[in-house]
Amino acid sequence: MCMISNEKAEGFLEVMKSRRSVRAYSGRMLDRDALMKLLDAAILAPTAMHEEPWAFSVIQDRDILKRISDLAKPIFFERLHRSGRAVDAGTDFEIFHGAGTLVVISSRHSGPFVDADCWLAAENLMLAACAWGIGSCVIGSSLAALEIPEVKSTIGIPPEYRPIAPIVLGYPEGETPATSRRPPHILSWI
Ligand SMILES: Cc1cc2nc3c(=O)[nH]c(=O)nc-3n(C[C@H](O)[C@H](O)[C@H](O)COP(=O)(O)O)c2cc1C
Structure with missing residues (x-):
């Protein structure tokens, strides 16, 4: 049961x-304490059959981030192109938006709910980050680049683990305007 005061809600x-x-x-880089608080929030997510299938990689090495970005861009744009979408991101576009920290949530488990668990952990992590003034x-x-065996090896993801949720983190520069949402699309209410 989740019982908190109205004010906290x-x-x-x-x-x-x-x-x-x-x-x-x-x-400004995220320090270890801040990151640990986010990982501690991530693991509070609901998890099917209490499997807790998530595992975390933290990458703060700028050279490695740049290398992954350089690898990821052509793969990603090729996929977009093949799916008929036009993208002009410019040549100096950096896939991680200049963030100093990448957290990759991976799993060695397989099963119908593993990805859901990892994405729920990702959302927990991003909400906790927001609460502490950290952007994500x-x-x-x-x-696709994170799935390349050499990249996995470089960032310490063992072969039997599958990257699922990559999230960048850092202290925001300036304001980010809110995006809009359509109202809930209610299919039925019986
Ligand atoms: C599965 C997933 C993949 C995403 N991939 C990217 C991405 O590669 N690059 C990026 O800049 N944003 C990415 N986003 C962020 C979305 O573009 C963003 O959530 C959406 O535009 C809504 O904006 P908001 O998160 O500020 O509300 C991704 C979001 C999700 C859920």
């Missing part, structure tokens, strides 16, 4: 409303 909703996909970061953005476009 309002505060929690405020965090959800304030979360943005942040795409501009200051140079899911970088789905990096996933």
Whole structure:
């Protein structure tokens, strides 16, 4: 049972409303304590059959981030092109938006709910980040590069683990405007 005061509930909703996909970061690095708080929040997510299938890689090496970005861009744009989408991201576009920290949530488990568990952990992590003034953005476009065996090895993901949820983190530079949402599409209410 989740019992918190109305005031805290309002505060929690405020965090959800304030979360943005942040795409501009200051140079200030996240320290170990801040990151541990986020990982501790991530693992509070619900998990099917209490499997807790998630595992975390933290990458803060700028050279490695740049190398992954350089690898990811052509793969991602090729996929977009093949699916008929036009993208002009420019040549100096950096897939991680200049963030100093990438967290990759991976799993060695297989099963119908493993990805759901990892994405729920990702959302917990991003909401906790927002509550502490840390910006975040899911970088789905990096996933294909993160699956390359050499990349996995470079960032310490063992072969039997599958990267699922890549999230960048950092202190935001400037304001990120909110994006809009359509109202809930209610299919039935019986
Ligand atoms: C699975 C997934 C993959 C995403 N991949 C990217 C990405 O590769 N690059 C990026 O800048 N944003 C990415 N995003 C962020 C979305 O673009 C963003 O959530 C959406 O535009 C809504 O904006 P908001 O998060 O600020 O509300 C991704 C989001 C999700 C859920």
